[in-house]
Amino acid sequence: MSENDDQDRELPASEKRLREAREKGDVPRSRDLSAAVVVLAAVSTLIASADQMALHASNIMHVGLRYSRADLFAADGASHALATAGLEALKMLGPVFSVTIVAAIAAPALLGGLNFSGEALVPKFDRLDPIKGFGRLVSMNGLVELLKSLLKVILIGGVLAMYLRSTTRELVAVGAGSVNNGIAQSFRMLGHASLLFGSMLGVIALVDAPWQKFSFAKKMRMTKQEQKDEHKESDGNPELKSRVRQMQHQMSRRRMMQDVPTADVIVVNPTHFAVALRYDDGAMRAPRVIAKGVDVMAQQIRDVASAHKLPFVEAAPLARALYNTTEVGKEIPAALYVAVAQILAYVYRLKQAVANGDLPPDPPTPEIDPDLLGPYRMDT
The missing domain is CATH 3.40.1690.10 (secretion proteins EscU)
Known part of the structure; x- marks a missing residue:
């Protein structure tokens, strides 16, 4: 889209244009907002169930450490151990996976609503054009994406580095206590680090979501000629409508x-x-x-x-x-x-x-x- 086209597109998008865009799967989306919702949902579940997850992780470790020579030569020894460990792993990660799946489905609805379009699954080979790809890189959207990436590195990297520096003693002390306490402490520290990570994503999403709505509205704007063509398409040819009305009037008179x-x-x-x-x-x-x-x-x-x-x-x-x-x-x-x-x-x-x-x-x-x-x- 050239600069002149942007200047000509001064009219807001019509309902018909927005509906057609939605049918094609073109709706405002913020990947950062979705990522923040998914991470925060998973982290909240991780922190809330840290003790239970530590217990299941301890049970998995016990299964491996208690695997004896007799179990090795038993007919179902290996399968029994794997089944037990797998069940404990499912109990440990099941809540996190369930909440993550629900959040991944619900997160897009926060900005553009739930929408499924088969047309969006069709590959668009014009995106392979290197000239158009370079144009997207040097566009305003490309500049915003670059700034967001830099912001992510600075915020997330800086906050996690400060957290690791402040918890150096706790990290060293994890291996000094009992196995159960060490595992529980590891889950808590992982949860806090993930919470900081998700919070920084949320901060970025607060900037990205309004920008995506603005960018989408700008992309959907129409020129005066497009609006006229749409009215003509929706209302039909005025001459043809006039002729139809005339014929209807004549039939009514007869x-x-x-x-x-x-x-x-x-x-x-x-x-x-x-x-x-x-x-x-x-x-x-x-x-x-x-x-x-x-x-x-x-x-x-x-x-x-x-x-x-x-x-x-x-x-x-x-x-x-x-x-x-x-x-x-x-x-x-x-x-x-x-x-x-x-x-x-x-x-x-x-x-x-x-x-x-x-x-x-x-x-x-x-x-x-x-x-x-x-x-x-x-x-x-």
């Missing part, structure tokens, strides 16, 4: 026009708005809008309705309120129940009058709350 002949009444305003209503008291809780339109669409609705000899009712405020409040295929709101009931009752009386040869009734003038008209308020 279905709506096919439902117009089933309407009971067309409420108009008188030319700009047209709303087709249908009511089936056996299947519907309230009248339903089955088609609506403005201007050209309103004219198409009127043409279809006229071809099927459907009744028209001119009620400008109601037509606008229905258009504003109710989507096609939905029931009208409760606030328009009374007004629509007046329209349906008028249509019923009109049909009866036509069938009987009577004069048509006067059309209703339902009152409509102006707030129901929304942006379609009528001019006063």
